[in-house]
Each structure stands twice: as C-alpha cells, then as structure tokens.
Amino acid sequence: MTVTPSEPGAAKPAGAYLDHAATTPMSAAALAAFVEHAQLTGNASSLHSAGRGARRAAEEGRETVALAVGARPSEVIFTGGGTEADNLAIKGIFWGRRTHDMRRTRILVSAVEHHAVLDPAFWMAGHAGAEIVLLPVDSDGVLDLDALRAELAEHGDEVALISVMWANNEVGAVQPVREVVRAARPYGIPVHTDAVQAVGQIEVDFAASGVDAMTISGHKLGGPTGVGALVARRELALEAVLHGGGQERGVRSGTLDVPSIAAFAVAVREAVAGRQERAARLAALRDRLVERVREAAPEAILRGPDPVVRPQDRLPGNAHFTFPGAEGDSLLYLLDSAGVQASTGSACQAGVPQPSHVLLAMGVPEAEARGALRFSLGATSTADDVERLAVALPQVVSRAQAAGLVSGRAMGGAA
Structure with missing residues (x-):
C-alpha cells in the first residue's frame, strides 16, 4: 500500500498528532490571510473608508464560504464557532417555530449528537418548555430512519425541528441527512445538521441536501479557532440568541471578526477544492x-x-x-x-x-x-x-x- 506524505502548507505538530477531529492546524494560506487582515483597522459596521474596507473583506469571505458549501451568500451567518452556531440553530429555530405555532414543542435529535447540540436542546427542555426526543442509532452509530419516521407519523404536528449531524465526530459515521429531510418535508419540519466534521472530508452541498440550517467551523478544516457559521435559509424562522447591534441578519449581533472570517473563508475554499x-x-x-x-x-x-x-x-x-x-x-x-x-x-x-x-x-x-x-x-x-x-x-x-x-x-x- 502506498500512502502519500502530508500536504504542503500547514506546519506539522510535534510528535504524531492524530487528533485532527478536535483541531487541525491552520493552513499557510489561511494564516497569511489572518495576518494580513489583523494588521488593518476598521469595524465592518462603520461607514468610513476603513470600515467599508473591513465590510468588503467580510462580504468577500461570505461569498467564498457560500460558494464552497453550495449556499447563497445571504444564507451565511458568521458566528464565533461551531458551538455558537449549533446553539443559534437549536434555540433560534425552536423559538421561531413557537412564535407561529405553539403546538411545536418537540425537538428531535440523534442520540449521538455533539454536546453542542445536545446541551442546548436539553437546556430548552428545562427553560423553554421543549420536549426532547433522542432518535436511536444502529450498532455502527448510523441513525435509525424507521424510528424517525415512526416518531413523525405519531407526533409530526408537534415537532419544532430535527437536528442530525452530517458525520459523527467520534466514530466517523456519515448520517443519512437527505433521507431525514425527505422524511421531515411532508410535515413542514425544518432540519438542522452539524456539518463541522464533514466539510472538506466528504461532499457537502447545502442547497442540494435540502436542509434548512447547517453548522460549519473554522478550526476543523484548516482555519482559525473562534470562527464558524450557521448557514440558514432566508425563509427559515430564526430568532436571535445574541442581541445588540443587529449584525448578521439581526440574529447574531456582535462586531464581525474580519481577520478570522477572511482566514476561515480561505480555509473552507481550500478544504473543499482539495x-x-x-x-x-x-x-x-x-x-x-x-x-x-x-x-x-x-x-x-x-x-x-x-x-x-x-x-x-x-x-x-x-x-x-x-x-x-x-x-x-x-x-x-x-x-x-x-x-x-x-x-x-x-x-x-x-x-x-x-x-x-x-x-x-x-x-x-x-x-x-x-x-x-x-x-x-x-x-x-x-x-x-x-x-x-x-x-x-x-x-x-x-x-x-x-x-x-x-x-x-x-x-x-x-x-
């Protein structure tokens, strides 16, 4: 068996580093983009020339990320990482659904989700009246679609959202995301997927998948820590979790971290292209x-x-x-x-x-x-x-x- 050497660009960690699912090194191009923009001054919300320059860099990053994952630029909401994006999805979609239909109290999540999905879901059960349903998996960690269909047949009009990760962070199981969407569609239920581990390793196309919201993160694919995105359809009812200046479609307030966004965009583009x-x-x-x-x-x-x-x-x-x-x-x-x-x-x-x-x-x-x-x-x-x-x-x-x-x-x- 022939195994090619490591890819050029990223600095190799000391020893044998076999924990890339936790954090993978920044690529040389992403690091260069970060350093370039970190040397510039400007708040992307300011109207003067420095602010407009920062805004231009952020919007170019948004376009790059969107193109790489099969989304429209207006669907990319920058966050402080995957955990924040998951929290925005679980809490924001639940509250958005409840605003229009108080019967929608159930949150369906697979039993093997990352704690960034499980913990906000259970927090909603303790603080917002949600009912959590853990969907079973088989012995390989793959979602039991029959169990999902049975749950929807019995409680479809009570479900606020479904969250099933694109690929599991521990055992690497790729989940049947498109089948989940097909099962949910007749009931008008939005589907969120945590694709943090998937982007750059397997094909991920937001539009083609049919999901309504998708989480991605920078430090899992060669970008910096502390930056990520929730890709969310414009028509999705999504309530804000952070409040303040009204940035990012009004659902994620906070000054945009332009150096991290620029580096994140480069990393996503590289990861998908290669x-x-x-x-x-x-x-x-x-x-x-x-x-x-x-x-x-x-x-x-x-x-x-x-x-x-x-x-x-x-x-x-x-x-x-x-x-x-x-x-x-x-x-x-x-x-x-x-x-x-x-x-x-x-x-x-x-x-x-x-x-x-x-x-x-x-x-x-x-x-x-x-x-x-x-x-x-x-x-x-x-x-x-x-x-x-x-x-x-x-x-x-x-x-x-x-x-x-x-x-x-x-x-x-x-x-």
Missing part, C-alpha cells in the same frame, strides 16, 4: 492505521461503519477503537508520553471520566466504552505517524490494562 485528493489520501492512511492497530493490539475493536464494507458511510480520516480492559484516559496519557496524541472521545465532567454517550447509544457495554480511543487524520498526517502509533501501542495497551485491573480490584474492595 477534498477528493485529500479524502483518498486520508482513507488510504486510515486503512493502514486500522491494519497496524489490529496487528499491534489484536483485541482492539473498530467502532463505526466498516471502512472496507461501507467506505461511503465513514469519514476517510477517522478510526475509532475500544481496547478491552483498558481505561481510555490511561491509554491517552501513556500514548501522549510516547509522543502520540489522540483523543478518548469521551466527556469528562467534574474530573470524573464518563463513557462516551455515542458508544453507549450504539449499544456498546459501559465497561467496553470506557476503553475508547479516537485517531483522526488531517492535512499534516503521514505514514510515519501511523508507524509511531503502532510501535508504541503494544506496551501502552498492556500498561493500561494492568492499570485497569488494579483500579477494578480497588473499586471492588471499596464496595
């Missing part, structure tokens, strides 16, 4: 990683759609494993000390590690879900990164399993 070549390279590298992990740790279990049987259903840069008998945090820290950076994919609240809600929704037993590691590839990933992981993994897994046994005995004694 998608096919990058996806092929990452898929080959991912397949090599899966092969080497299985050689180094035969007991490891690949989670998510099988990349050989169902390659179209999995992100090309994602490989997610559980390691029986080992705690994910132990694996993470031991790998880090060996110069390999990855992610557990689990939430940590109040300092207490919790198994991934994604894996639990897939039916993975809690004990197994605790031993999870996600390896995600990006522009700077190389075959050397994979080999460094493979060399370190046997000892790391052995030590993590030993630590798990000691921890288990301690817990048993405490009980």
Whole structure:
C-alpha cells in the first residue's frame, strides 16, 4: 500500500498528532490571510473608508464560504464557532417555530449528537418548555430512519425541528441527512445538521441536501479557532440568541471578526477544492492505521461503519477503537508520553471520566466504552505517524490494562 506524505502548507505538530477531529492546524494560506487582515483597522459596521474596507473583506469571505458549501451568500451567518452556531440553530429555530405555532414543542435529535447540540436542546427542555426526543442509532452509530419516521407519523404536528449531524465526530459515521429531510418535508419540519466534521472530508452541498440550517467551523478544516457559521435559509424562522447591534441578519449581533472570517473563508475554499485528493489520501492512511492497530493490539475493536464494507458511510480520516480492559484516559496519557496524541472521545465532567454517550447509544457495554480511543487524520498526517502509533501501542495497551485491573480490584474492595 502506498500512502502519500502530508500536504504542503500547514506546519506539522510535534510528535504524531492524530487528533485532527478536535483541531487541525491552520493552513499557510489561511494564516497569511489572518495576518494580513489583523494588521488593518476598521469595524465592518462603520461607514468610513476603513470600515467599508473591513465590510468588503467580510462580504468577500461570505461569498467564498457560500460558494464552497453550495449556499447563497445571504444564507451565511458568521458566528464565533461551531458551538455558537449549533446553539443559534437549536434555540433560534425552536423559538421561531413557537412564535407561529405553539403546538411545536418537540425537538428531535440523534442520540449521538455533539454536546453542542445536545446541551442546548436539553437546556430548552428545562427553560423553554421543549420536549426532547433522542432518535436511536444502529450498532455502527448510523441513525435509525424507521424510528424517525415512526416518531413523525405519531407526533409530526408537534415537532419544532430535527437536528442530525452530517458525520459523527467520534466514530466517523456519515448520517443519512437527505433521507431525514425527505422524511421531515411532508410535515413542514425544518432540519438542522452539524456539518463541522464533514466539510472538506466528504461532499457537502447545502442547497442540494435540502436542509434548512447547517453548522460549519473554522478550526476543523484548516482555519482559525473562534470562527464558524450557521448557514440558514432566508425563509427559515430564526430568532436571535445574541442581541445588540443587529449584525448578521439581526440574529447574531456582535462586531464581525474580519481577520478570522477572511482566514476561515480561505480555509473552507481550500478544504473543499482539495477534498477528493485529500479524502483518498486520508482513507488510504486510515486503512493502514486500522491494519497496524489490529496487528499491534489484536483485541482492539473498530467502532463505526466498516471502512472496507461501507467506505461511503465513514469519514476517510477517522478510526475509532475500544481496547478491552483498558481505561481510555490511561491509554491517552501513556500514548501522549510516547509522543502520540489522540483523543478518548469521551466527556469528562467534574474530573470524573464518563463513557462516551455515542458508544453507549450504539449499544456498546459501559465497561467496553470506557476503553475508547479516537485517531483522526488531517492535512499534516503521514505514514510515519501511523508507524509511531503502532510501535508504541503494544506496551501502552498492556500498561493500561494492568492499570485497569488494579483500579477494578480497588473499586471492588471499596464496595
């Protein structure tokens, strides 16, 4: 198998960086755009020449992002990142729908959504009278469409919105977004999708998909942190979450971060333009990683759609494993000390590690879900990164399993 080297432009992180799904390095072109505009003064809302220059740069960025994702410029609402865009979608669409129809109280979300969608949805249940329905997924993390259709058949006139991510951030499962839209359309229900992980890895076309709102984020595709966008149809009823100067169609007030927007636009354009070549390279590298992990740790279990049987259903840069008998945090820290950076994919609240809600929704037993590691590839990933992981993994897994046994005995004694 031949795996091409990393793409030129982005600075390669130290060691083997296998956590691109969390944050991927800024591309050289995006960084240059950021620096160029950061040296200029001007508020995009000001009417003088400096302000008009800033506005021009922001609008050019808006046009670039729209063209890359199959949207109209007027549909791009800049935000401070993916989390803000998801909050605007969940809260803004719910309130917008309730303004016109008080019966619309139900929010349908897949059980494997990112917490940037789940948490605002449950916040709405506690503060705005929403009813949350978690839609089940199969053992690969793919949405159960029959369950969605059954829910709509029974409660379609009560649903305010549906939110299903384009691709899962943990196990890489690509979701049937267009089928969700087809199921929702007869009931007049708007559909939001978090496409943060999808743009630049698989084909994403806002208009062709039929969704009403879509979240994208800069630092997942070679842009800066702290900038993203909610792409939303003009006719969508959307209430503001931030109030102030009335920027961004009146639904997202705040001074536009022009340097970040300019860099974000460059990154989106690059990511989409180079998608096919990058996806092929990452898929080959991912397949090599899966092969080497299985050689180094035969007991490891690949989670998510099988990349050989169902390659179209999995992100090309994602490989997610559980390691029986080992705690994910132990694996993470031991790998880090060996110069390999990855992610557990689990939430940590109040300092207490919790198994991934994604894996639990897939039916993975809690004990197994605790031993999870996600390896995600990006522009700077190389075959050397994979080999460094493979060399370190046997000892790391052995030590993590030993630590798990000691921890288990301690817990048993405490009980």
